[in-house]
Amino acid sequence: MEAPEISDDGFEILRPFVEAARALWRQELDDEQRWRKIAELMPLLLDSDPLRDKARSWPAPAADRARAQNLLFYEDPDYHFVINGLIKNGDEITPIHDHAHTWTVYGVLSGHERVVRFKRRDDAAQSDRATLDPIDDYVVAPGYVDLVPPGLLHAEYAGGERTVAIIVRSERVGDFPQTMVDPATRAVTHAPGPAQLRWRL
Template identity: 35%
Template sequence: MSSARLPVLEKFIADLRTIWSTEADNQRRMERAKPLLEQLVKDAGLKAHSASWPSTEGYKNLLLYVDPDHHFVINAVVRMPGRTGSVHDHADAWVLYGVLDGSESLERYERVDDGSRPGYAEVRLASVSTGTQGKVDLVPPGAIHAEQGGPTRSVAIIVRSQRLGQGTVLQHTYDPKAKTVIERYGPTQVPYELVA
C-alpha cells in the first residue's frame, strides 16, 4: 500500500493540473506555474524533508511525478558540493528550475556559429546568476545553459513541460572548449516518492 504524498506537493500538483487544463500554450503554462514553484521552494517543511533525499550524482534526476493527462513532469536534483553540470539545452521543452536548498549558479550561453556544421558549435558564456532558496528560473526551449553546484549540498525542484528522461527526447550537450555539440537523451529518471 503506497503512502500519501506530502500535502504541499499534492497541492502543487493540483494547481499545475488546473493550469494545464485551462491553458494550451506551454509558455503561458510555465509563466503561470512560476509563482507556484517559487512558493513551493520556499516551503520550510519541504526543505527539511529534502535533507534525506538521495544524491543525483551522475546523469540522474529524481522523478517525483509524471502527469497522466497533461504529461508535465516534476523532478528533483540533489547536487553534492561543487558539482559541475554540462552545458546543454532541453530541446523543445519548457523548464522551470527552482532552488529549494543551498545555492547554485545558472550559466546562460549563446551560440555564435550558424549551426551549419554537424557536430560543431561555438558557444560563449552570456550571463551567470546565483540562485538560493526560493529562486526560480524559466528556461525556454533550446536555451543553452548549465547549472553549477555551490559550496554546499543543494536541492532543486524542476517542472518540465514534457518528460526528458533517458530514451525519450534528444537534447544537445555542448563543449565550449572543444567547440563540439552532441545529441544525447536526457538524464536517467529515478522514481522517488515524497511521502508524508
C-alpha cells in the same frame, strides 16, 4: 478534471501545486504564458517546510555516474508535466546543455549555484562545434526560480555545499536526445537527458 486521487502522504505535499498547475492546462494559454504562470506557482513547493525536511535525505547521484539523474516525484496522467528533484554535490558542474523541445521551471530549494546561459552563433545544423556567447551569468539562492524555454543552452556550477533543486518539466526527459556542448572544446554531441529515478516522497 480534479487532481488524481493518490493515496500517499508524500503526495499531499505536492497537491496544492499539482492542483494549481492542472488548472492552468484547462485555460486557453500558449506555452510561454502557461510556463510563466507555472513559475509563479513555485513558492508552493519551495516554501514548503515538509518538502525541505524530506529533501535532506534525498540521495545525490554517484560522482562516477554515466549520466545525470533526476528523482521523479510526480508525472501527471493527463497533461504529462513532471516534478523532479535534482541534487548536486558541492562544486559539481553540469555540461553546457539544453532541454531539447521541453519547457522547464527550475527552483532552488537549498544551496547556492552559478547559472550561465549561452546564445549559439554558429549554424547548429551545419556545425559539430558550437560558437557560444554568454548572455546571462548569475548566482542563485534558495527561493530562486528560473524559466528555461526549449533549446536554451546553459550550465550550472554548484557552490561549495550540496544543492537541491525542484524542477517542473513539460514532460519526462531521458528518452530523447538533448544537445550537450563540451565546455573546453565546444564539441557538440546529442545524448539522452537525465535518467529518471522514481522516488516516493
